[in-house]
Amino acid sequence: MNRAAASHEVDGGPLIRATSDRDVLAEAAGLTVGYGGVAAIENVSFRVRRGERIALLGPNGGGKTTLLRSITGEADRISGSLRVSASWATVPQTERSRLDYPVSALDVAVMGSLASLPWWRQPGRRERAAALQALERVGMVKLAGATFGELSAGQRQRVLIARGLVQDAGLLLLDEPFTGLDASSSDRLETLIGALATEERGILIATHDLEQARRWDLVVCLNRRQIAFGPPGEVLNLAVLEATYGGAIVAIPDSGGLGILPPHHHHQS
Amino acid sequence: MLDPFQLPFVQRGLLELLILSIPAGLLGTWIVLRGLAFFSHAVGTAAFPGLVLADGLGFAAPLGAFGAAVAFSAGTAVVARRRPGDQDSLTAMVLVGCLAIGVILASDVFRSGSNVETLLFGSLLLIDGRDIALAAAAAAASLGAAVLFGRRWLAAGFDPTAAKSVGAGAPYLQIALLGLIALATTAALSVIGALLVAALFVVPSATARLWTSRMLSWQISSVVLVAVEGTAGLWLSVKTNAPPGATIATLSGAVFALAAAARAMPRPGRRTCLSAAVAAVAFLVAGCSSVASNDSGKLQVVATTTQIGDFVREVGGNAVAVDQILQPNTDPHEYEPRPSDIEGAAGAKLVFANGDDLDAWIDQVVSESGSEARIVDLGAAVPVKLPGESSGAEASRYDAHWWHDPRNAEAAVEEIRRALIEAEPSNAAEFRRNADAYLGKLRALDRGIAKCMDSVPATQRKLVTDHDAFGYFAKRYGITVVGAVIPSQTTQAQPSAKDVSDLVNLIEREGVTAVFPESSVSPKLAETIAHETGASSDHTLYGDTLGSKDSSGATYLQMEAANADAMVQGFSGGKRSCSIHGIG
Ligand SMILES: Nc1ncnc2c1ncn2[C@@H]1O[C@H](COP(=O)(O)OP(=O)(O)OP(=O)(O)O)[C@@H](O)[C@H]1O
Ligand SMILES: [Mg+2]
Numbered sequence: 120m121n122r123a124a125a126s127h128e129v130d131g132g133p134l135i136r137a138t139s140d141r142d143v144l145a146e147a148a149g150l151t152v153g154y155g156g157v158a159a160i161e162n163v164s165f166r167v168r169r170g171e172r173i174a175l176l177g178p179n180g181g182g183k184t185t186l187l188r189s190i191t192g193e194a195d196r197i198s199g200s201l202r203v204s205a206s207w208a209t210v211p212q213t214e215r216s217r218l219d220y221p222v223s224a225l226d227v228a229v230m231g232s233l234a235s236l237p238w239w240r241q242p243g244r245r246e247r248a249a250a251l252q253a254l255e256r257v258g259m260v261k262l263a264g265a266t267f268g269e270l271s272a273g274q275r276q277r278v279l280i281a282r283g284l285v286q287d288a289g290l291l292l293l294d295e296p297f298t299g300l301d302a303s304s305s306d307r308l309e310t311l312i313g314a315l316a317t318e319e320r321g322i323l324i325a326t327h328d329l330e331q332a333r334r335w336d337l338v339v340c341l342n343r344r345q346i347a348f349g350p351p352g353e354v355l356n357l358a359v360l361e362a363t364y365g366g367a368i369v370a371i372p373d374s375g376g377l378g379i380l381p382p383h384h385h386h387q388s
Numbered sequence: 389m390l391d392p393f394q395l396p397f398v399q400r401g402l403l404e405l406l407i408l409s410i411p412a413g414l415l416g417t418w419i420v421l422r423g424l425a426f427f428s429h430a431v432g433t434a435a436f437p438g439l440v441l442a443d444g445l446g447f448a449a450p451l452g453a454f455g456a457a458v459a460f461s462a463g464t465a466v467v468a469r470r471r472p473g474d475q476d477s478l479t480a481m482v483l484v485g486c487l488a489i490g491v492i493l494a495s496d497v498f499r500s501g502s503n504v505e506t507l508l509f510g511s512l513l514l515i516d517g518r519d520i521a522l523a524a525a526a527a528a529a530s531l532g533a534a535v536l537f538g539r540r541w542l543a544a545g546f547d548p549t550a551a552k553s554v555g556a557g558a559p560y561l562q563i564a565l566l567g568l569i570a571l572a573t574t575a576a577l578s579v580i581g582a583l584l585v586a587a588l589f590v591v592p593s594a595t596a597r598l599w600t601s602r603m604l605s606w607q608i609s610s611v612v613l614v615a616v617e618g619t620a621g622l623w624l625s626v627k628t629n630a631p632p633g634a635t636i637a638t639l640s641g642a643v644f645a646l647a648a649a650a651r652a653m654p655r656p657g658r659r660t661c662l663s664a665a666v667a668a669v670a671f672l673v674a675g676c677s678s679v680a681s682n683d684s685g686k687l688q689v690v691a692t693t694t695q696i697g698d699f700v701r702e703v704g705g706n707a708v709a710v711d712q713i714l715q716p717n718t719d720p721h722e723y724e725p726r727p728s729d730i731e732g733a734a735g736a737k738l739v740f741a742n743g744d745d746l747d748a749w750i751d752q753v754v755s756e757s758g759s760e761a762r763i764v765d766l767g768a769a770v771p772v773k774l775p776g777e778s779s780g781a782e783a784s785r786y787d788a789h790w791w792h793d794p795r796n797a798e799a800a801v802e803e804i805r806r807a808l809i810e811a812e813p814s815n816a817a818e819f820r821r822n823a824d825a826y827l828g829k830l831r832a833l834d835r836g837i838a839k840c841m842d843s844v845p846a847t848q849r850k851l852v853t854d855h856d857a858f859g860y861f862a863k864r865y866g867i868t869v870v871g872a873v874i875p876s877q878t879t880q881a882q883p884s885a886k887d888v889s890d891l892v893n894l895i896e897r898e899g900v901t902a903v904f905p906e907s908s909v910s911p912k913l914a915e916t917i918a919h920e921t922g923a924s925s926d927h928t929l930y931g932d933t934l935g936s937k938d939s940s941g942a943t944y945l946q947m948e949a950a951n952a953d954a955m956v957q958g959f960s961g962g963k964r965s966c967s968i969h970g971i972g
Contacts, residue, residue, distance in 0.1 A: 221606055226602075
């Protein structure tokens with residue numbers, strides 16, 4: 120990958136030079152966001168371009184969801200800048216969607232079509248076909264008629280992804296989409312994410328799975344502030360992981376020597 | 389079986405209900421889904437300041453109610469944008485503000501009372517063209533909006549996080565939903581009243597949700613259920629002569645309880661239990677459904693108040709069947725018509741009314757019943773009239789409590805005699821004989837009271853009552869009205885703290901020895917004031933209504949005699965009493 124040198128300072132700092140690149144879907148510089156004026160993550164700078172899969176890493180409470188919410192507008196921007204230049208679709212962390220609604224999986228997928236319809240138009244045959252196609256892609260077409268609230272957590276996750284697909288957004292925000300998926304669904308979703316990336320979408324994925332993150336294009340490490348941003352091979356070193364997850368957690372024997380670098384590769388500024 | 393639906397006023401109520409079932413059923417599903425039950429309840433109640441304004445400034449009540457409801461919805465939406473949080477607490481905050489404004493407007497700005505509160509009750513039996521038009525508008529708007537916005541409301545409620553990205557986050561969607569609920573609930577105000585709006589808008593939808601799992605089937609079942617429960621409730625209320633609103637509310641509550649219980653039941657037992665429940669309900673309905681039949685052959689007349697009922701019975705004797713609308717000990721300021729009142733009016737030839745706005749609702753009752761009856765305004769026929777209140781809901785030219793002067797009662801009796809003879813000349817002799825005998829007693833009453841009062845020095849005849857109802861009595865017998873606990877001719881006004889403290893000072897300054905509570909008004913305030921000033925509050929007066937059959941004020945003659953006795957005892961500190969002869 121010959122991307123512009125991404126910065127990965129451990130202590131943050133003013134980072135990315137603004138570009139007028141048409142491929143840029145979202146860009147944050149020195150962004151601090153929070154809730155009710157209280158900062159939750161500080162000094163975040165990253166850039167999402169077409170075709171990039173970006174992992175958001177961090178401990179519980181580290182700010183992954185908050186970062187996604189800064190794009191959806193649910194978290195308040197306190198300082199810094201954020202530019203979002205594409206439509207976005209979001210798949211929230213499962214426990215947040217409503218299980219008591221009288222809707223089928225297909226109904227939920229069809230919701231994705233509303234954004235592109237003018238306010239007086241109702242989803243019709245074409246929108247239903249698109250929704251079914253999206254359900255097909257996530258392997259849920261057989262359960263299209265099932266009540267959403269009665270699906271398993273992993274199945275619901277997939278239906279919500281189908282809704283995002285129907286939305287046909289440039290920027291996909293997936294908040295821990297792998298939680299609750301079995302191995303085959305998980306593989307399938309990863310393949311899907313890869314396919315979506317080749318369709319020129321930008322995908323932000325909050326995850327707790329380091330191995331997965333290594334297979335993607337970029338990572339953002341968060342722990343109440345940005346620890347690092349860059350290609351996983353460069354960024355995921357011991358110091359960053361220590362700063363991200365806290366010292367105790369950094370026993371990473373399962374890494375199989377895959378690019379865990381000794382803590383000297385970063386430049387202190 | 390279906391005879392109630394042959395009555396024109398019931399048909400109109402039914403039509404109104406069927407139209408309302410569309411907005412109620414459709415919006416009901418959204419109310420349940422989006423957790424707006426409390427909001428829908430509150431928005432009706434929040435119409436109160438609008439009603440007060442409409443009443444005070446003299447524009448149409450539904451307009452006032454709708455204006456206030458829209459302002460309320462907008463207020464809630466704005467507060468919700470500023471301070472996202474639990475919808476119910478926000479609603480409560482705004483509601484408290486609305487009610488406070490309403491109370492201040494009602495008691496301190498316009499001094500209005502009864503009309504306004506009756507608007508918060510409403511009745512299915514008094515539906516006019518305007519109500520039906522308003523309901524139809526609400527039905528059309530809800531249907532249109534449900535088709536246009538339904539998908540988006542669903543998407544926004546299903547996943548608020550993603551609402552904006554799926555094109556369902558626009559503020560107009562939420563505003564349209566709240567505004568429609570406001571429109572539909574104000575349309576329902578005149579039908580079922582603010583307190584029972586949930587019976588149409590929340591409970592049937594919550595019930596239908598128990599057996600549906602898709603939006604479309606839910607919405608259809610919920611509309612059908614509102615229509616069925618409304619129809620059944622209306623029918624039942626006519627059969628049992630209960631207020632329709634409360635009957636529908638009870639019915640919808642019972643159906644919900646049954647449906648929920650049936651769901652909780654294991655499948656095999658379900659059927660038997662359901663059929664048992666249905667049988668029980670049918671049995672209950674059959675048991676209740678005996679309507680009092682009219683005494684055939686007699687002249688049918690309606691009397692609005694208890695006193696007038698008494699007069700008409702005295703003059704009419706056995707030849708007349710009197711349907712008296714107000715019952716003893718109920719306050720005429722708080723009247724809600726029952727089916728029998730309208731049926732009674734429908735069959736009546738004559739309607740005797742008090743006039744002077746005390747029973748202004750009678751015009752509507754008569755016109756809704758489709759009756760051809762002549763309304764005899766007795767208040768217009770009496771010789772002694774005192775000025776009424778100059779402002780507020782009860783503003784009328786004359787004080788309506790004219791019967792407290794027996795000379796007025798005499799004139800009313802003469803007017804009743806004239807009207808009865810005109811309606812049924814064949815019984816003229818009997819009407820004359822009855823009236824003459826009764827007029828003699830009224831004169832004896834007048835003389836007797838005057839004599840009793842003479843036994844109390846004029847300087848001690850200082851009257852403080854619950855509300856300002858005894859002006860005629862005081863004028864007739866040389867009594868000084870010092871004040872009233874409720875400083876108004878209506879019982880519905882509320883005294884302010886300053887009113888109360890002014891009255892306490894006045895009582896002390898004037899050396900008033902007794903404060904007289906009234907039989908149909910809570911004595912609490914009178915007792916408090918009596919306690920504070922050392923005056924007695926032991927002697928109760930009959931003000932706006934006769935007492936029950938076995939009380940000391942069961943008839944007009946007894947009522948006035950009892951009042952005279954109570955006042956003489958109160959004025960004289962219990963040293964004297966008053967008994968009157970020639971009236972028994
Ligand atoms: N709605 C909210 N209001 C106030 N503070 C919040 C809110 N949501 C999250 N926070 C705070 O913001 C910080 C970041 O939370 P966030 O949900 O972004 O973490 P996360 O990385 O997504 O965690 P997890 O792995 O558990 O999902 C936490 O300290 C949390 O307490
Ligand atoms: Mg999270």
